[in-house]
Amino acid sequence: MSEHLDGAILQRDKKTYAIVPRTPVGVVTPEVLEQIAEVVKKYEIPVVKITSGQRMALVGIKEEDVDPVWKDLGLDVGRATELCVHYAQACPGTAVCRFGVQDSLGLGMELEELFAGMELPAKVKFGVSGCPICCGESYVRDVGVLGKKKGWTVIFGGNSGGRPRIGDVIAKDLSKEEVIDLVRRCLEYYAANGKKKERTARFMDRIGVDAFKEAVL
Numbered sequence: 252m253s254e255h256l257d258g259a260i261l262q263r264d265k266k267t268y269a270i271v272p273r274t275p276v277g278v279v280t281p282e283v284l285e286q287i288a289e290v291v292k293k294y295e296i297p298v299v300k301i302t303s304g305q306r307m308a309l310v311g312i313k314e315e316d317v318d319p320v321w322k323d324l325g326l327d328v329g330r331a332t333e334l335c336v337h338y339a340q341a342c343p344g345t346a347v348c349r350f351g352v353q354d355s356l357g358l359g360m361e362l363e364e365l366f367a368g369m370e371l372p373a374k375v376k377f378g379v380s381g382c383p384i385c386c387g388e389s390y391v392r393d394v395g396v397l398g399k400k401k402g403w404t405v406i407f408g409g410n411s412g413g414r415p416r417i418g419d420v421i422a423k424d425l426s427k428e429e430v431i432d433l434v435r436r437c438l439e440y441y442a443a444n445g446k447k448k449e450r451t452a453r454f455m456d457r458i459g460v461d462a463f464k465e466a467v468l
Contacts (some may be wrong), residue, residue, distance in 0.1 A: 277305025344381025353398025408455030
């Protein structure tokens with residue numbers, strides 16, 4: 252049996268797989284929901300789990316069904332184990348939230364579109380928040396973006412795992428275009444200098460925020 256099919260994760264029973272369709276910043280259309288529901292029923296997939304990354308994991312797929320499931324879904328793969336940018340999560344921001352001061356959904360979608368799949372030393376997750384309440388968990392994501400009235404704050408090196416780390420503030424009061432440019436420079440520097448499987452939190456612990464800011468600003 253194959254240990255790994257493209258876009259599929261072998262489960263603990265060593266027989267079935269999970270897949271994670273890409274749903275940028277957790278926004279889905281009725282058509283996507285209907286397509287997922289149809290596929291789940293057709294292939295008798297036993298578990299559909301909403302993940303912490305605002306995606307839906309389809310769990311318990313037979314090996315021979317993995318490729319047909321992807322074909323019927325017609326959705327891109329949401330990377331979940333590879334050494335790359337996995338996803339951007341985002342709060343509602345100014346789209347609907349009364350507390351929002353910046354368009355976190357719009358920026359989150361743009362960041363994911365630009366950087367999803369970018370090869371890096373380890374997996375990278377984005378958190379985009381439309382106000383200082385920080386519902387997008389920006390301080391505990393590898394790349395965090397936080398909206399304030401004067402503009403965006405960029406944060407780097409956060410982690411919420413077994414060794415939690417609050418990310419370092421790299422720059423404040425940025426425009427959307429400045430955020431995208433700075434995030435690109437941060438990821439490129441990390442790609443060039445990080446060790447394989449070294450998450451951004453440990454990378455920042457190793458090199459220090461001052462050296463990082465000197466390199467990217």
